Amino acid sequence: MITGRVRAPKLNTRHGWLNSDKEYTLQDFKGKIILLDFWTLGCINCQHIIPDLKRLEEEFAEELVVIGVHSGKFDAEKSHNAIRKAILKFGIPHPVINDADWELWRQYAINAWPTIVLIDPDGNVIGQKAGEGVYDVVKPNIENLIAEYGDKINRTVFHFKPEESLDSVLQFPAKLTPDAEGNIYVTDSGHNRILKINEDGKILEIIGSGKTGFENGSFEDASFNEPQGMALRDNILYVADAKNNAIRIVDLVEKVVSTAAGTGELEYYFYEEKWDEPVNPNSPWDLVIAGDELFIANAGNHQILKMDLRTEKVMRFAGNGREALADGPLREASFNQPSGLSLRNHLLFVADAEASAIRVIDLHTDMVTTLIGQGLFVFGDQDGVMEAALLQHAVGITVQDDKLYIADTYNGKIKVLDLKLARVKTLVSGLDEPNDVTFVNGMLWVTDTHHHQILKINLETGEKHIVVVAER
Numbered sequence: 001m002i003t004g005r006v007r008a009p010k011l012n013t014r015h016g017w018l019n020s021d022k023e024y025t026l027q028d029f030k031g032k033i034i035l036l037d038f039w040t041l042g043c044i045n046c047q048h049i050i051p052d053l054k055r056l057e058e059e060f061a062e063e064l065v066v067i068g069v070h071s072g073k074f075d076a077e078k079s080h081n082a083i084r085k086a087i088l089k090f091g092i093p094h095p096v097i098n099d100a101d102w103e104l105w106r107q108y109a110i111n112a113w114p115t116i117v118l119i120d121p122d123g124n125v126i127g128q129k130a131g132e133g134v135y136d137v138v139k140p141n142i143e144n145l146i147a148e149y150g151d152k153i154n155r156t157v158f159h160f161k162p163e164e165s166l167d168s169v170l171q172f173p174a175k176l177t178p179d180a181e182g183n184i185y186v187t188d189s190g191h192n193r194i195l196k197i198n199e200d201g202k203i204l205e206i207i208g209s210g211k212t213g214f215e216n217g218s219f220e221d222a223s224f225n226e227p228q229g230m231a232l233r234d235n236i237l238y239v240a241d242a243k244n245n246a247i248r249i250v251d252l253v254e255k256v257v258s259t260a261a262g263t264g265e266l267e268y269y270f271y272e273e274k275w276d277e278p279v280n281p282n283s284p285w286d287l288v289i290a291g292d293e294l295f296i297a298n299a300g301n302h303q304i305l306k307m308d309l310r311t312e313k314v315m316r317f318a319g320n321g322r323e324a325l326a327d328g329p330l331r332e333a334s335f336n337q338p339s340g341l342s343l344r345n346h347l348l349f350v351a352d353a354e355a356s357a358i359r360v361i362d363l364h365t366d367m368v369t370t371l372i373g374q375g376l377f378v379f380g381d382q383d384g385v386m387e388a389a390l391l392q393h394a395v396g397i398t399v400q401d402d403k404l405y406i407a408d409t410y411n412g413k414i415k416v417l418d419l420k421l422a423r424v425k426t427l428v429s430g431l432d433e434p435n436d437v438t439f440v441n442g443m444l445w446v447t448d449t450h451h452h453q454i455l456k457i458n459l460e461t462g463e464k465h466i467v468v469v470a471e472r
Contacts, residue, residue, distance in 0.1 A: 005124040008034075008117075009107035011067070015098035018080060019068075019087050021161035024095070026123050031154025033145050034119040035066045035138065038099075038110045040073045041086035042353065042393050042410070044283050044300050044337050045132055046114040047243075048266060050090055052135035057094065060142055062155040068096035071105040073113070074379060074393055076410035082433075084163050085450050089172050089190060091212075095160050118142075121149050132266070166452060169203075169469050170195075173447045173454055175286060175396070175436045177230040177237070182441050185237060186454065186469075187227040194227060194239065194250070199440065201454070201467040207237075207250055207257065214244045214264050222257035224248065229286030229341070229436075231294060233309070238294055240284035247281060247296065247307060247314070260312045268301055270321035275331065278313045281305060285395070288341040288348070290363070295348060297338040304338060304350065304361065318361055318368060325355045325375050333368035335359065336376060339395035340407070340436070349404060351397040356380075356390065358397065358406065358417065371404075371417065372424065381411045382424075389424040391415070396436035396447070405444065407434040414446060414457075428457060428464065 008026060017023045026034075037053060039046035057066050072078040078100035087096060099105055108117055112130040118141055120126050126145070129137055146153060165171075171190025178184050183204060186195050193208030206219065213223030225243035232238075237250040238260070246262025267280040283300030289309070295317065296305040303319030317330065324334035338359075340351030348361040357373025372389050380390035396407030404417040405427070414428040414437060432450035439445070444457040445467075454467040 005120065005126050008119045008123050008125045009104065011097060011104065013097055013099050013101065013103050015078075015080070015100045018070075018084055018096045018098060019092065019160055019163055020095035024067075026119075029065050029154075029158075030123070031121045031152060032065045033060070033063050033121060033142055033153070035064060036069050036104075036108070036117040036119065037066060038069045038071055038105060038108070038113065038115045038117070040071060040113050041077050041083060042074060042337075043113045047090060048132050048283070048300065049114050049116075049134045050092065052133075052138075054093065055135055056138060056142070059139075060146075061157055063146055063153050064142060065158060066094040068092060068094060069099050069104050069108075070096050071099040071102050071110070071113075073377075074410050076392060076412075076433075082450075085433075087163050088165050093160075093162065120145055121153055168452045170452045170454070172449050172452065173435070174227070174449060175229040175240075176438045176445050176447060176454075177232050178438060178440045178445075179232055184438075184440055184445065185230055185232070186447065187230060187239070189226045189228060189242075190452075192224045192226065194224070194230070194237070195469065197467070197469055199443075199456075199467075201469045203469060203471045214241075214246070214259075216258050217256060219255050219257065222248075228284070229297065231287040231289045233289050238287055238289075240281075240287050240296065242283050242285055242299070245281050245283060245300070247284060247287075247294070261307060261314045266300065268321070269303075269316060273321075275316055277315070279305065279316060281314060285337075285339040286341045286351075288343045290343055290348075295341055295343070297341050297350065299337045299339050299353070302335045302337060304335070304341075304348075323354065323376070325352070325357055325370060325373055327359075327369050328367065330361070330366045330368065340397040342397045342399045342404070344399045347399075349397055349399055351394045351406065353393050353395045353409070356392050356394060358391070358394065358404065379410075381408075381413070383415070383426055384424060386417060386422040386424060389417075396434060398437045398439065400439055405437045407437050407446070409433050409435065414444070427459075428455075431455075 174187040174189040196205035215223040229240040239248040285299040286297040294307040306317040326334035336355035339353040346363040350359040356379040382390035392410035412431040435449040
């Protein structure tokens with residue numbers, strides 16, 4: 001943690017505060033220890049430190065105030081509505097300042113997401129830290145400040161007004177997987193469960209208690225933590241349990257949930273580390289099966305993993321762990337929070353979210369190439385020839401015939417890349433952070449995630465229908 005006391009800049013932006021019924025000043029928190037969390041909602045590393053922040057808030061409830069400063073990277077991340085929904089999705093309890101113009105980012109000399117800044121009870125910055133691993137670094141500094149200031153610390157507990165959540169059957173539906181009968185599994189990520197529905201939306205099965213947790217057992221007792229992608233083989237449904245950093249197994253006959261890989265802890269491996277030896281997933285976001293192998297979009301460590309379905313061992317497959325847009329052989333290529341997978345023959349397509357890119361891995365040549373995307377900070381909304389097309393944080397993808405259907409998440413669109421013509425066009429617009437696309441009996445199904453709904457689209461007529469999910 002970089003240390004050295006300087007006067008903290010004011011907490012003013014023209015965009016206001018969220019998760020609070022008023023805007024505060026540093027003077028309002030005089031006598032408090034303040035922790036500022038500079039984050040952006042699509043960043044997986046920012047999501048990783050939320051448990052650390054919650055732990056600190058609980059342990060130092062009387063002495064500490066945590067304030068999020070949302071300095072959005074993508075254009076779509078800068079709106080109040082997007083930040084509000086991220087607060088609800090991630091269960092953030094503290095107030096958040098919308099720093100859309102990066103005013104506070106510049107004033108506090110921030111260079112990376114996430115970065116935390118610690119301010120003493122006199123209003124002086126005592127240090128900052130970029131990256132993960134916040135708890136073990138910050139806790140001793142808070143304890144030192146408590147010892148230093150003693151009775152001078154203001155121990156009044158602030159109660160902030162949280163954003164109001166929507167009570168609906170679906171909460172942030174994420175990924176979709178159809179079965180052979182035309183039924184569909186959907187990860188109801190905001191409710192930490194998986195639903196099996198028919199084409200009319202009738203709920204046929206509920207997998208998970210709905211509680212946030214990491215428990216195996218019956219469908220009624222098992223728990224998940226923001227489940228995302230799935231893959232189905234025979235009577236086994238594999239689930240990317242993203243915030244538990246695990247691959248779960250759902251036995252659809254015995255109706256029990258178990259864990260194939262992952263302990264709940266974050267595990268990291270970079271460059272030449274841990275090749276050809278078992279590893280644990282890190283925020284797995286999507287899955288796809290090829291033969292006896294399960295490919296895993298390992299968003300939290302910017303890689304693709306591979307699990308042997310016979311042994312349930314998970315190994316590194318592609319990516320050196322560096323967050324960058326770099327093509328080449330499997331072990332030299334770099335990814336950027338891969339979040340969607342789709343397979344056609346020997347080609348594994350990847351929605352590489354933070355670079356707004358579409359990548360492809362040739363499983364015959366073991367080479368990674370980029371179809372769409374130009375870098376971590378190049379994004380937009382541009383159709384046309386593939387080389388010039390721009391997306392914005394695309395996280396979902398499916399391939400059908402010679403076309404790639406893309407959930408262009410932050411543009412609120414579904415786009416189609418014609419692989420023969422090498423051209424991109426918009427198919428559907430007006431969505432709110434769509435997360436996934438898949439085909440069910442000729443209809444295109446879409447999770448309109450931040451509208452808390454599922455759509456099905458007739459590609460011949462262009463008609464869109466909301467799938468009304470219910471236990472009727």
